[in-house]
Amino acid sequence: MSVSVTFLRPFVRFLLPFRKRSNLYSTVVQRCVSSKIPTMFYSNTANTSSSEPLELDGWKTTMKSSVPEEGASTVSNGMDEDPLAATRELIEMWRLLGKEVPEHITEEELKAIVECSSKSSKKKYLRYLYVKEKMKKAKQIKKERKAAAREEAMKDRLLETAEEDKQQNFLFLRLWDRHMNIAMDWKCAQAMQFGQPLVFDMDYDNYMKPKELQNTISQLLESEGWNRRNVDPFHIYFCNLKIDGVYHRELVQRYKEKWDKLLLTATEKSHVDLFPKDSIIYLTADSPNVMTTFKHDKIYVVGSFVDKNMQPGASLAKAKRLKLATECLPLDKYLQWDVGTKNLTLDQMMRILLCLKNTGSWEEALKFVPRRKHTGFLEVPQYSKEFVNRLRRAKTSTSFSKSSLSVAHRRGGLN
């Protein structure tokens, strides 16, 4: 029974009258007094271990009596009920705790956070903002450093040029970028007339969330860039692109005034209306048919679809509905696949197709598959080569014997 009595002692002070939360700030002094009652846990355990007692509770008084930190209480009391302000405070506290939250948040971002339905989605979004902010800051620092270095270099050069300021002879003016652009535009204009079509099917806008759509547009932009730089570009079609749809809006926003001058065909029509059905091949990783060679007379269709939401078979279903031929890349045949989905990004697809078109070599083309996804190229095994050769030989021999038979038959008929 004596044990319970000793344990009761620290609870005695809780019998003090219950204080309301509103007047807490005015009772600092009283609290200081109350906290100075030595805790018995401390006196029991700590004193036995160390010979001289350490001053352990002193910090509490200063912590309690000092004014609240500025950063934590910038918002006035009247705004207390405002969820925005409360969220801002929460984020501030999380930052003090060392969590991954951004330092500065705009009003819209804050609203987006309040609208997040769950705690985890809030945290995800905050982390995204945090990483974004960090990247921006790093870029800024890098930019400043570069500017400083350039300034330094300029100074040095000024000194040098002051010393030797002589005329030099050049063949060309320095207008490389512009010339390159003009040359690329010429090539693309040529492709518009005579190039092989490559279709991006834009009919996936209702399969994607805004973020995935953003990623898709980025990939489309990059694909277009790779195509433009190629020796023999495709004639790109954006099919099923609804005017004022989400795709269209995003594309116009990214390309700005360049959008109307792009050398590609953007159309609201479907690819089945533009091209004969039997020459269309829909490329999808779900396809049961494996692409063996790149055919220069076919029209390849790539779905502009980033699928982070696990909807397998969406593009295959589209191809099935329109009764189109489907193919997938022979990734398993040439690569020792390791991790990741077989769905490649649009720009990777574009580079693979361009490479196939120009060289026809799978080994070259599949170098654009990210290295992290496979452990290396498979040697096309000797056995299978022999097997193919044997098959070919067997085929020729049977056809030969068949023809000889028919010859014999004809001869018999003659007789």
Added chain:
Amino acid sequence: MTFCLSGIRKFTKLWKSNPHHGHNPLPYYLSLFLTNPCGIKKQQTWFSLKALSPQKTKGTSLLSAKARHLRNEEGSTVQVSSDSPHLFAAGAAKKRSQMNPQSKQSKDNDLPPVRNIIQLPTKPLTSEEWDKLKEDFKGKTDFENWISSQMAHCHSSVDVAKSLLAWVAAKNNGIVGYNLLVKYLSLCVFHKQTSEVIDVYEIMKARYKSLESGGYSLLIRGLIYSDRWRESLLLLEDIKKVMTPSKKNYNDCIQGALLHQEVTIAWNLYQELLSHDLIPMMETLKAFFDFGKDINDDQYSNKLLDILLYLRNNQLYPGESFAHSIKAWFESGQCLGCGKTIESIHLSPEEYEFLKGRIMRDVIDGGDQYKKTTPQELQRFENFVKSCPPFDIVIDGLNVAKMFPKARESEVLSNVVSQLAKQNLRLLVLGRKHMLTQRSRWRKNEMEKIQKQASCFFADDISEDDPFLLYATLHSGNHCKFITKDLMRDHKACLPDAKTQRLFFKWQQGHQLAIMNRFLGSKIVFQHILSYDTVVQTTGDSWHIPYDEDLVERYSYEVPTKWLCLHRKT
């Protein structure tokens, strides 16, 4: 008040005896504190805690007449194995994976290299000693942060942490950062140092206008044992301003309210928890039952029965200690009465029709018929199913055929089909068209034999056959079973809401036959099929409550095998 005192005494004893007890002493303590082992033993004669395993005849004797009839019918037609746990029994998946030779080569997960060069101090250090320790430390983060999280992780004693804070404060004009305070608080809460918790609470209130969720949660947990437990409710309100409190927050507040005999507050919090669509922790529900032992109030007991119904409706299963609590509560004189049947696994006609429609609409169609099949094929299948009389067994041809990797596929399938056909069962074999093309693994004559003995439907090679399997079985009626080892989790996931998924799972448990044979040629033996539903259930005067054993790992698609059986002694 004595209640509270005895509780506190007990837990202090507990943490004194093993202060560095590993993982989560809180629930452990609670079970010690709230259960009354003497009570269970004392009234052993009144109620019995039986462990009914489904294989025992006891389980089947409890079936309703209808279920028994159905089972007998099954017994005559299909031989069912009885010596192995059924496909959905708790722990069965683990056993299967252990039997699988591939998974045996489990990698020895080599522990990461020990980074902890610094020995955590076991007793309070002076400032000089801390300074020295800091000099030894080489790491990316700052020393104070690192050491305090290490101490929180290893549950160092409060005094060591306090000496660290004193040192930090001395260096830093008496200011201690929020992150250090929170880590100190977590230590105090862990060691149940209520007075320290209150001190930190005062400090935090003085310094910060509002806290974040982690700090609030710790404060709530720490405060509920003190006399100022009501302030934890205020903290809960503060959390609500920015986000939904977690179920742990509610659990703590409810425990606090029950600890201080405020039943109404506890029930209100419970209602609030449910209204947020949170699934309460088992500890919360257990606490209500444990508290109910000392209460003689009809309203309270009705609410406890509501909790049992909640478990039933959401197909939740109590843990072992919770089961003991439920039992103890029933034994304390609140028992309702008794009955003798366990519910049949079969769905009611309305549920059956509902599930059938859902499977058709969400699993097969799914908004785009081209995803899993084509409209033409679907039409062909529907016409086929309508033209045939109901089947007894639907076979997933490809799943069955690939059972033995070394045997020929068509041979395995025809073996199974002929054995079942001998028992005069109407069979349907579902497959894909490629099975019909003559190849080394699919012999034409064997496939023709199968087509003679059973009706067959072959889907396109790029269509999915499982949805057809499900629909054909559902279409044939309640007596029809299907054979596959597939757990159908992907199809279950296609269903829109948890309620339909539970219906599907219930139906699946009652209608799926999995072949157990390990060698070709022997008589086929099916895995035991459940004929009763594993769910918390009552017949008005008896309660049957399945529960999870502490040492068995149950996968989400498995059901417990142990039952708590409560009925009135006549």
